[in-house]
Amino acid sequence: MGDFKIGDTVQVTGSTMTGNVGTVVHFDTEREKILVRITDQTQNYFTADELKRFSG
Structure with missing residues (x-):
């Protein structure tokens, strides 16, 4: 899914939870989430497209 891998630290840029930083833990390929x-x-x-890589 995009360039993300499990374990990547990302920041939310979408309308829900904007600005929060978290860790990618799973890919739902069927729903593309x-x-x-x-x-x-x-x-x-x-x-x-609602995420970007976080660089502290």
């Missing part, structure tokens, strides 16, 4: 874990209890699916 990327699961990003923000905290131990918070995660959400995003499309590749």
